[in-house]
Amino acid sequence: MSQRADHESCAKVLEMLDAWIDGDLDDAEATAVKKHVDQCESCQAEQKLAETVVAELRALPEFDVPERVVKTVRHKTRATLAEGLRALFGVFVSRPLPTLAAAAAVALMIVVLFPSPRPTEPQYTDQEVARAVAETRLALAYVGSIAQRAELQVKTRVLDKGPAVQTVRGVQRALDFIGEAGIAAADQAATPQTQMKGS
């Protein structure tokens, strides 16, 4: 074998040496590499070095996460949980008045939207009905402003905004819908009462 042919076959073997050590070559390639290495001192030395480097790498230690890192992570994740709870519920918990107003408005809407099925004689004056309609409008407007404030607070407090903001927007849309329906129903309820009283 010429020196040049030797050099070429050494270069080819060195290309495949790691795959051969890892058993990644097919039988024919593995046999060819082994045959060459058995006869070539230079490639034997390279094989020995390759195996030593792999053994040294595999002897390097792995490390447990230091306790202080675990403690910090636990502390920070508890903090984020508390922040999340405050952001979602704190707005209602810390403001009882708007909550009561909202509850009163919802109760009023239920009365307006689902009146008693038993027909009754009108018992209110025109002024009383007009005042009730105006108060209903005011209460519903108040519910709308609370929902807007809640959306703004959740936006600013919750870092992971995606699902939370979508939920608040959904609530906002639902309240808008209820508000419009309530006002329409209140207007509708007011009209025949006035006519009946007047007739």
Next chain:
Amino acid sequence: MRMRRQDFEAAVATHGRKVYTLAVYLLANREEAEDVAQEVLIRLWRRGQEVLPEKIGPWLVRVTRNACIDAIRRRKGGSQVAIDADARGGFLEPAPGPERQAHASQLGGRILRALEVLSEPGRSVVILREIQGLSYQEISDALEIPMTSVRVTLHRGRRRLREELKEVHDHVAAC
């Protein structure tokens, strides 16, 4: 979406070591590795619910590697963090036996230095495969590269390491 507390604790117990070890070897600096591990685990808490349970391992490897690359970029952009040979040696446990100990102190220390010569993804692949013992499939999933590329990258990386270490090895062998 945040993880349930018990799932998070289980994931930290199972994968925490993997995260921190990868960060230590990629950054060659324990302090920075602690920061990265902390950042990655908090990210797991915040985003873990979006990851399938069986994909958490590969996801953590990917996120850790990216965080380390960012840390190295910051280091290069700002003030360079000097990593001396003593700090590197601190990663190595003393090997048993005087001969092996002497060898490890030279070759082992040089291996850590030589790892820094490798470019990405070679460095990550060598660490994940040879130090952390991940399979080709696991590395392929984590780094999102084909298995054949994992093999080729690993073998190139090991060849590059040999070139760096040849001199020390020959010297040790001659002694």
